[in-house]
Amino acid sequence: MKKTVLGILAGAALTLSMASCGEKLLTDAQVQAKIEEGFNAGKAAVETEMDAKCEADFETRVTAEVDRMKAEALAAAEAEAKAK
Numbered sequence: 679m680k681k682t683v684l685g686i687l688a689g690a691a692l693t694l695s696m697a698s699c700g701e702k703l704l705t706d707a708q709v710q711a712k713i714e715e716g717f718n719a720g721k722a723a724v725e726t727e728m729d730a731k732c733e734a735d736f737e738t739r740v741t742a743e744v745d746r747m748k749a750e751a752l753a754a755a756e757a758e759a760k761a762k
Contacts, residue, residue, distance in 0.1 A: 686717070
């Protein structure tokens with residue numbers, strides 16, 4: 679995830695450095711806009727990847743939590759039955 683963002687920022691920096699080799703130099707505002715554009719594109723990619731990973735693991739996590747809660751309820755019921 680960090681590598682993706684850093685890769686995009688490095689690509690943006692490379693693009694900016696190659697663009698500045700010609701006659702036309704970018705202003706500070708243009709440089710900042712290019713950096714933000716690259717960052718936002720990387721951020722969207724990372725968010726999409728993490729959302730997909732979360733969705734894939736969601737069912738497993740919910741099932742594990744439900745099983746844990748059932749086991750706790752069963753243990754509590756057994757302890758209550760022994761106490762009577």
